[in-house]
Amino acid sequence: MTILTLVRGDITEQAVDAVVNAANSSLLGGGGVDGAIHRRGGPLILAACRELRAGRYGKGLPTGEAVATTAGRLPAGHVIHTVGPVWSATEDRSDLLASCYRQSLRVAAELGARTVAFPAVSTGVYGWPMDDGARIAIRTVRETAGAGIEEVRFVLFDERAYGAFEAALGEGDGGQG
């Protein structure tokens, strides 16, 4: 049984077995969560990402997939990089967003992680509406998490994101919470 928790805060400060990075396909850094993780985690994370680009992910990490590296100097054990879809008003990319959560949890389970922290993937620079992003995140984690993962923590940067996740968490359990 996996417990879903919400905290308002900064994902780089989470002392969990794995933190998920809202990366971009290049794996070579960006803004938002990605920038914060590389800034706080130090150069080892970028070095590991460059190695991935030199090997298995020569063309970059495809949208919806996930891959792990060291967490460098972060208090977490590992960083799991996933690439969210850019929001589109004309094309339904929900499956790709759900895939980010599913694949990240698969990688976490492979690492033997018992505690995993996620940001609200795609809801920043990639423009996904927060309420919908929260619903997809909560639903997918509820459907997927198992195999030894004790806690999935959503780390929400601001009050609006926290509120959206709180509402989504309440939807599936009869409206409490």
Ligand code: ADP
């Ligand atoms: P994406 O490119 O997938 O949209 P972003 O990093 O731009 O990713 O944003 C994803 C979400 O994470 C946004 O809701 C943003 O406000 C939030 N965010 C930004 N920095 C942090 C941080 N240090 N910790 C947790 N959440 C963050």
